[in-house]
Amino acid sequence: MTPAGEAGRGPRVAIAGWIGSTNLGDELIARAVYGRLTELGAEPLAITIDPQRTGALLGAAGVEHHRIRDTPGLIRALGIALPADGDQIRLSGRHLYFNCQKSWEELGKPQITIQQSLRDTYDWYRAHGMI
Numbered sequence: 001m002t003p004a005g006e007a008g009r010g011p012r013v014a015i016a017g018w019i020g021s022t023n024l025g026d027e028l029i030a031r032a033v034y035g036r037l038t039e040l041g042a043e044p045l046a047i048t049i050d051p052q053r054t055g056a057l058l059g060a061a062g063v064e065h066h067r068i069r070d071t072p073g074l075i076r077a078l079g080i081a082l083p084a085d086g087d088q089i090r091l092s093g094r095h096l097y098f099n100c101q102k103s104w105e106e107l108g109k110p111q112i113t114i115q116q117s118l119r120d121t122y123d124w125y126r127a128h129g130m131i
Contacts, residue, residue: 010041011131014075020050020062027057034058036118042131047074 015037019030030046037044048054051062065074112120125131 010043012079013037013042013044013131014047015044016047016065016075018049019046020048020054020057030054031057032114033118034060036115037122040119040122042122 015030015033017030018026021027034044034046044058044060046054046058046060046062047065048062049065051064054060054062063074110117122131
């Protein structure tokens, strides 16, 4: 994420994941994140395996990649600072599955929507100078 470069433009934010594939879940998450970041005034850039497909989905340009381990270098080359270290990024490239039933039983079901969670996360990063 980088600060606004020109007057009136928001920060550049890279969205990286398995975007541009045929996995509907990942595509829907990318669309929700992209939409919310745009509403908040950011300038999102998708790091995708298929820029043309991602462009059609999000209505925005994407930068092509095919290996998750290349993503940090690509993001840095685009001039976007990373708020995560290499270990966190490598972990995000794994297929992790979990069941939240135990936490829901102990803590209760989530009280906010995914949109509110994204808004809170964005606000936290901004308040801590990461955006």
